[in-house]
Ligand code: 0L1
């Protein structure tokens with residue numbers, strides 16, 4: 525690690541204030557170019573600690589930048605991991621207030637709910653499928669706190685991978701009922717299809733993203749707990765949204781879900 529405890533705490537407060545007050549900031553690596561990957565996750569961890577201390581519940585985990593289109597959109601080659609909160613959870617058909625966000629985008633995801641804990645290293649797709657209770661469609665609303673989306677991967681990780689809001693809904697299915705590589709989805713904005721994809725866009729198989737998360741946590745002595753909800757990452761590029769927009773996601777054999785921006 526390159527940053528001391530005080531700097532990590534100060535950067536966590538800076539980024540969390542930007543999130544909670546919905547104002548943008550410049551990417552933190554501008555002032556701290558020496559920051560390494562452990563520093564980035566330590567800042568994210570400190571944001572998580574601050575939230576828990578105030579009574580926020582962490583209701584799930586997320587994998588980010590797991591699809592080739594998103595990696596291309598961001599110019600990176602590595603996925604990243606973060607967490608989602610109780611106040612970020614929007615019911616299917618519910619509303620997201622854009623005034624609480626900076627420049628939101630939305631992306632379609634396949635979410636996993638785990639029956640058993642999963643611990644890396646050595647976790648693979650088979651172990652993920654065996655440990656999964658069910659899968660369910662989801663929409664993630666990301667909202668980078670960085671001005672004009674000028675960021676790099678370390679700054680994004682520190683910023684809890686742009687996590688803001690999420691919706692799960694539609695028809696949950698056991699993994700045995702769905703071919704997660706070929707399952708197709710269509711995301712519509714105001715009735716117009718704007719993004720299409722198949723599960724394989726996420727690292728060849730969405731369960732590979734969950735395995736990667738288990739291995740990432742395992743390297744830190746942590747695990748994915750039983751019962752965890754995990755967003756496996758956007759299947760398509762993220763789409764910008766504004767007040768007045770309605771987003772609907774249809775997933776093959778798994779129903780649909782929607783959210784309105786006000
Ligand atoms: O969920 C994600 O894929 C994280 C995206 C982080 C970068 C962004 O804000 O676009």
Ligand code: MG
Nearest residue numbers: 588664757758
């Ligand atoms: Mg996402």
